[in-house]
Amino acid sequence: MDATFSYNFPAIRGIQAGNEYYVVMCPLRLIPRIFLFDEEEIPPEHRAQRSLNKARVPDIYNYILNNPNDYVFSSLTASVDGKMLFSPYSNDPQFKDIGRLSISLDARFLINDGQHRRAAIEEALKVMPEIGQETISVVFYRDEGLMKSQQIFADLNRHAVNTTSSLGILYEHRDQLANLTKEIIAKIPLLERYTDKEKQSLSKLSPKIFALSNIFQTNSRILNKKKGEFISNAEKQFLEEFWSELCNSMVEWQQVLKKQLSPAELRSNYINAHGVFLEAIGIVANYLYNNHPTDWTAYIAKLSSIDWNRSNIAWLGRAFGPTGRINKNNDTIQLTANLIKKYVGIPLGEHELAIEDKLKVG
Numbered sequence: 001m002d003a004t005f006s007y008n009f010p011a012i013r014g015i016q017a018g019n020e021y022y023v024v025m026c027p028l029r030l031i032p033r034i035f036l037f038d039e040e041e042i043p044p045e046h047r048a049q050r051s052l053n054k055a056r057v058p059d060i061y062n063y064i065l066n067n068p069n070d071y072v073f074s075s076l077t078a079s080v081d082g083k084m085l086f087s088p089y090s091n092d093p094q095f096k097d098i099g100r101l102s103i104s105l106d107a108r109f110l111i112n113d114g115q116h117r118r119a120a121i122e123e124a125l126k127v128m129p130e131i132g133q134e135t136i137s138v139v140f141y142r143d144e145g146l147m148k149s150q151q152i153f154a155d156l157n158r159h160a161v162n163t164t165s166s167l168g169i170l171y172e173h174r175d176q177l178a179n180l181t182k183e184i185i186a187k188i189p190l191l192e193r194y195t196d197k198e199k200q201s202l203s204k205l206s207p208k209i210f211a212l213s214n215i216f217q218t219n220s221r222i223l224n225k226k227k228g229e230f231i232s233n234a235e236k237q238f239l240e241e242f243w244s245e246l247c248n249s250m251v252e253w254q255q256v257l258k259k260q261l262s263p264a265e266l267r268s269n270y271i272n273a274h275g276v277f278l279e280a281i282g283i284v285a286n287y288l289y290n291n292h293p294t295d296w297t298a299y300i301a302k303l304s305s306i307d308w309n310r311s312n313i314a315w316l317g318r319a320f321g322p323t324g325r326i327n328k329n330n331d332t333i334q335l336t337a338n339l340i341k342k343y344v345g346i347p348l349g350e351h352e353l354a355i356e357d358k359l360k361v362g
Helices: 028-034 056-066 115-127 129-133 146-156 165-170 176-187 189-194 212-223 233-249 251-257 263-269 275-291 296-305 330-344 350-361
Strands: 006-016 019-027 076-081 084-088 098-104 108-113 135-142
Touching: 006 084, 019 028, 019 084, 028 115, 028 129, 028 135, 056 115, 076 146, 108 115, 115 129, 165 176, 165 212, 176 189, 176 212, 176 233, 189 233, 189 251, 212 233, 212 275, 233 251, 233 275, 233 296, 251 263, 275 296, 275 330, 296 330, 330 350
Parallel strands: 076 135
Antiparallel strands: 006 019, 006 098, 019 135, 076 108, 084 098
């Protein structure tokens, strides 16, 4: 590769999962010029990372400006869509992984992790251009397409506390349950249109009804499976058929689809637009899958006749508390599932009856 028409970095070559990657020291002045992040307008499933939270950027660049002599940044991680050539400085086996990394000028650099640091560096350079000579370490991976870039994001943030579970599920491509959940959403128009694939909880005026994480947790309860566990073809078929039947049986959901009811009105007035309902129905579906493999649809059809309105005081102490606030925890999920079972004619087990007794005492 012609050095005149390429970026050239001193680099260290490494191996992970059988693939080469490179660690370089990049001058801060180059960061805003060559590193891109996805625009917020792009749907999350077509991005390689979360959308930029602009409120975080001032805190980070103020950290740089207020600590010019002792700020510390961890590495950026980026995928390179373009030609890369690593040239060792020496043929000595001890030094074969130290050399120069050349990247074509027309290559595209996509940040997998560190977009907020990148934005903060850009703003800090406007005030303190002298820091442009300082460096930040960057880990380069070869770009193998959007799915790989999303998987890098999911892996890097697997143990991070500031990534929403919905986004982690959206960008997870190894887990069967995550992939199946996304496939089901894509196949059912109501779910595809009204599922927020990035947020974990919905705002009062959100145009969506569901959060991806809630649907994933519901599927986890239906199959009694955790992330990483094997899903059979029979289980996959049941999940797909179940969500189709459920969407057809939820009168209020269909009203939203037909524009007769807004998502905000649905969430304000009904419990079946909340995570507590979805996970409760997951418990019910698990029972039906194991005990009514041939006639489960008849029970799901009965859901259409249930009064899901918050004015129905039967849900008090179950889906919502005395203040009217929706409560989602293991107890409220189970209590909501118990009432749904009663409505559709499913007997309660000993454990469920014991929980009912506690509710009466309370």
